[in-house]
Amino acid sequence: MFVDKVRIYVKGGDGGAGCMSFRREAHVPKGGPDGGDGGHGGNVVIQADLGVSSLIDYRFKHHFKAERGTHGKGSRMRGADGEDMILKVPVGTVIHEYFEETKETGELIADLTHDGERITVALGGVGGRGNVHFVTSTRRAPAFAELGEPSQEQWVELEMKLMADAALVGMPSAGKSSLISKISAARPKIGDYPFTTLVPNLGVATSGDLSFVCADVPGLIEGAHEGRGLGHEFLRHIERTALIVHVVDLTGDYEGRDPLNDYEVINRELELYASDLASRPRIVVANKIDVPGTEEICKKLAERVRADSIAAAGGDEFADSPIDPKLYCISALTGKGVDSLKAAIATKVHELREEARAKAAEQPEFDHVWEHKREMRDRRFTVRKLSDGVFRVEGGQVERMVIQTDWENEDAIAFLQHRFKRIGVEDALAKAGARNGDEIRIVGRAFEFESATADDAFEELDI
Incomplete structure (x- = not known):
């Protein structure tokens, strides 16, 4: 089964709790705190692998969770x-x-285009610190430790787009499958009826010292950009290819279609689906020249291709154009003209690869970009007034601080109040209009707000 889009839920492992312990040994009367830290939770990492050909492994299993960290112990x-x-x-x-909840796709996390490339989609929680970390000049024997940090969790959408250098596009039964079987070792299903190809096929072609990966994309029809026929299911695979090889059936197939109109329809569908496809490098191929009576339409198509090439170059006949001005006339059945077409594709792909390699060196790594965005978003918090005298504070970092706190320990609560003040929660509440005695809600806890000048700005309420 070919599966190219799935949605999965990922959750890192929670961090282990830190230990509250004091050194107890004979002849060591005041050993001091020696609680060890909790272990960090595991991350959920998505990695590109050349040995995987589809997303079938995520078709029926949608929830994935990494291993949690274990708790710290005494003796550090x-x-x-x-x-x-x-x-x-x-x-x-x-x-x-x-x-x-909204069934909406959000921000791009990563585009894994190389074998071994990986991205962390759910960070594991950091292990809680043992009480040894909370010793100060005035707090010599801290009787508290941190609980483990909860991990990140989210839904992500995985969408597979074929990694091919060139994509064969055209109307159904234009001969794309026959062509890929001629230029490579791929053996797709071939039939004399529309939509014989229901899934994309990949083949590796070689011409001299050059090679390229070619994709046979299922046939497109008018309205494909709106989802008609196989529509969006396979147009997405064309987005990634460096070169489009547009195959035109000179016979018009059994329906007797006009080949020139077919040529225009495919061009229009590609442009309507994604505007940048209109300027994508393109080679036009006229197939089935072995059929008698196709000479005249072949000449007309060659003139149209040349005119489109000049127009794409801004009207300058001698300027570089994304559209090859030459029409490659072939017979995928007999093999006539296929070798010269293969050489042209290989040469063009080689040029495009060199250009892409130069650009890729300037791009930042996805892991760094996504991690920076995630950290910035995690540190933000909002203060919302729910009603008179009731406020809610929301934010990833703030909520984790509350979850990490041992609410049976007064020292731990006092330390949380200090952290709130340091990251600006108290100031934000005051600016939002919070007054002494107001109720402040964070995650599943409620606090009573007091003035920031007081020793304790928050006092926990029983809820």
């Missing part, structure tokens, strides 16, 4: 870290945020 013994969960996907997988 640190808990073990949880193992990362590695989810392998095909090379060419695009990862987006996905919001399950």
Whole structure:
């Protein structure tokens, strides 16, 4: 089964709790705190792998969770870290945020285009610190430790786009499958009826010292950009290819279509689906020249291609154009003209690869970009007034601080109040209009707000 789009829920492992412990040994009367840290939770990592050909592994299983960290122990013994969960996907997988409640796709996380490339989509929680970390000049024996940090969790959408250098596009039964079988070792299903090809086929072609990967994309029809026929299901695979090879059936197939009109329809559908496809490098191929009576239409198509090439170059006949001015006339059945077409594709792909390699060196790594965005978003918090005297504080970092706090320990609560003040929660509440005695809600806890000048700005309420 060919699966090219799935949505999965990922959750890192929670961090282990830090230990509250004091050194107790004979002849060591005041040993001091020696609680160890909790282990970090494992991350959920998505990795591109050339050995994976589809997203079938995520068709029926949608929830993935990494291993949690273990708790710290006395004698400064640190808990073990949880193992990362590695989810392998095909090379060419695009990862987006996905919001399950609204069924909407969010921001791009990564585009994994190379074997081994990876991105962390759910960070494991940091292990809680043991009480040894909270010793100060005035707090010599801290009787509290941090609980483990909860991990990140989210839904993501995985979308596979074929990694091919050239894509064969055209109307159904234009001969694309026959052509890819001639230029490569691919053996797709070939038939004399429309939509014989229902899934994209990949083939590796070689011409001299050059080679390229070619994709046979299922036939397109008018309205494909709106989802008609196979529409969006396979147009997405053309987006990634460097070169479009437009195959035109000179016979018009059994329906007796006008080949010139077919040529225009495919061009229009590509442009309507994604505007940048109109300027994508393109080679036009006239297929089935072995059929008698196709000479005249072949000449007309060659004139149209040349005119389009000049127009794409801004009207300058001698300027570079994304459209090759030459019409390649072939017979995928007999093999006539196929070798020269293959050489032209290989040469053009080689040129485009060199250009892409130069541009890629200037691009930042996805992991760094996504991590920076995630950290910035995590640190932000909002203060919302729910009603008179009731406020809610929301934000990833703030909420994790509350979850990490041991609410049975007064020292731990006092430390949380200090952290709130340091990151600006108290100031934000005051600006939002919070007054002494107002109720402040964070996650599942409620606090009573007091003036920032007081020793304790928050006092926990029982809810």
